[in-house]
Amino acid sequence: MEKSNSKQSALVVFTAGAFFFYSFIQMTLFSTEAMKLFFMSQLSLVNTAAFGNFAGTFLYGTVLFLIPAGIMLDRFSVRKIILLMVLLDVLCVLGMAFTRDAFTASVLRFITGVAHCIAFMAPFRLAPRWFASKHLAMVSGLLVAFAVLGGWVSGAPLLALINSFGGQTAMIMNGILGVVILLVSLVFLKDYPVGYQAAGESTVQLSLLDGLKLAAKNLQNWLAGMYIGFLNLAVLLLGAMWGTTYLKFVNPEFSEATFTGIIGMIFIGTIIGSPLSGLISDRLKSRKKAMIGGGILSLLVMLLIIFPPVTSAGFFYVLFFLLGLITAAQSIGYPVIAESNEDRVLGTANGLSAVVLMGIGAIGQPLFGVLIELFGGGADASTEQLQAALQTSIWIMPLAFVGAILCSVLLKETFKPEA
Template sequence: MTNHSAKSSRSALVIFTAGAFFFYSFIQMTLFSTEAMKAFFMQLLSINDTAGFGNFAGTFLYGTVIFLIPAGLLLDKFSVRKIIIAMILLDVICVFALAFTSNLLIASVLRFIMGVAHCIAFMAPFRMAPRWFASKHLALVSGLLVAFAVFGGWVSGAPMLSLITSFGGKTAMLINGGLGFIILAAALLFLKDFPQGYKDKGETKAEISLMDGLKLAAKNKQNWLAGLFIGLLNLAVLLLGAMWGTTYLKIVNPEFSESTYTGIIGMIFIGTIIGSPLSGLISDKLKSRKKAMIGGGVLSLIIMLLIIFPPLSNAAFFYVLFLLLGLITAAQSIGYAVIAESNEDKVLGTANGLSAVVLMGIAAIGQPLFGQLVALFGGGADASIEQLQNAFQVSIWVMPIAFVVAIICALLLRETFQKS
């Protein structure tokens, strides 16, 4: 019993040290979730309009989407520990450099490189988890990893705003970099590629080429369906939580104060933190990935429709709705367990990369698409408040449509829960 407990503790320490990099990189991805940080960088880089700032901020996701498959291939072929350590160091260097540069091109390149590092931060913990945990625990572990990462999204909100208010944007970024050094030290101390006596459960031990591995992952429809499901539900975090949520509430509910709509959007992150391990636990208890994913998709759709057509207009009701939105869309985390259970270890990194291209591609398209839809439906620069409200109310339908498609993906998935 003591040996089993020690083994479990060691497994948790390894995986959640890798997860700490995911947490840190999530802070960088959602760095501009507050108006204060946006204003600091617009002034620092002499950006005068929201379109220019959107292009700058978007370079992070461009780097992520472009390098996800190469990152997956690297994780299949080389030491995951060494790759994580190298990427943390690169990420920290970029954070410090970003605090000091006033050149927009250099800052954009730095954000692009941070997006590349995010590929590893995002995939490495899920690449390692099946080595350290049995299938019956994978959904819960995946949920906890997502919760840990999304906590970074919350940190980039109210805590970062507090740092900026107290010390200024540059000092806040230097503190941000210092946190990265702490995580780098933890990785050096605790990360390990394999548990003692680990053996690949795959059917064959033969090495395969990069192209063969990519073909094998691409032929598995589970990877595409799970990636779509994760990405579509993840729009709650990456479209509303990280970019457009505060603007939507500000336009549609102008009676709310800035602190109120910032707090309401922050509830998405709180809900996701709670819901990610909870959805994994529910999936493990149901002994079904598919049922939990379908239920999460249906409930997400219902909550989103209540946000679009709220029966009440007071702030407290919106706090509850956005908390529930984060809580329920956290069912996306089950998709990572589906991918882990649908692929052999030798191609799991590639499979994660392929699925991640789908889910991060959805975010990379969704963030600018929402802004373009607002402009298309009459919310341009010279629009009145009534025109803006109408444009945002029409554009927000991207969310329920995405949830409907996510439900269809879950219905088409093959059950992967392994009862052994």
């Protein structure tokens, strides 16, 4: 049927997106040293290993509950699930503001990770119900940009709050923001447009096992998940972990502020590139062409990073911005999944694809460290040996982008101009 494209559609889908934004703040909560130090003091964590175990419980919750969360979104009201999870998120955030027990804080952090599964998938679950295919990539790109903005909020703005009011007050304000989003969700969230019925789809609800089988048998879900995961390695490897290490050897004269600024351009590029890539896909009336182009251009930019003609800071600012801008084509993978599955199994399909894309990141981050050691960059390595090991290990990125190109070539076109 013709989807609604009214202001109400935007209000519904981007209200769900506000939860994604809020949950992204919780995921990246410890991006500043100030917040890390607050929790280490509050919970009496004596070393970084103990803090790492506490912080990591978020991802444990996310990875363990991705598929169950997808199944829940298929079988129950998306609106009710979002409202429940926002409430849980707020209670956990406020609980972490006051508790001084590390175990209790870890359980609360784990629950916020579980809530992130819903925050991550629910907007993409609702979008195909409220928007036509010709707008879906643009909407998905805007949702990703909205979420990544949460990562920025957990940086400089949250640091300013901590410096002005202290860590506990900053966490209470974090909880209050969640209450505002909960109230907005109560007012604007709806499951379906009036009279919605997905054309050509069965209304019979599948059993749990049959739904999983249907999602798993769809090659599109695996290919789209791998495409997103391969392009997302730019953020996970260079943006979140190894980028500054690599840049130190590219140009030892860079200051720490310069390293941080260059890496930050990946996130700025992603915020701009996510809706832009969606707009390009919708204008081309093709998911496949835009995804292939995104993969090829990402590969070219990465090769320039590995073989830079100059090593000035300005050049790397531009390259890392372009890397974020172009790898944001990963956001087109979400409408591909939406357009490749029946509404009754879309949540399960999103959960399955999320396991694939997050699995690639979970393997890629430690693998890069293993490769550095394997190629002679261990603890006793000289500066020259470590530099050589980094220059060899960084080839994991071009290989990932080649993988993304292959996935996009194998994908079937899903754009529906009549939808």
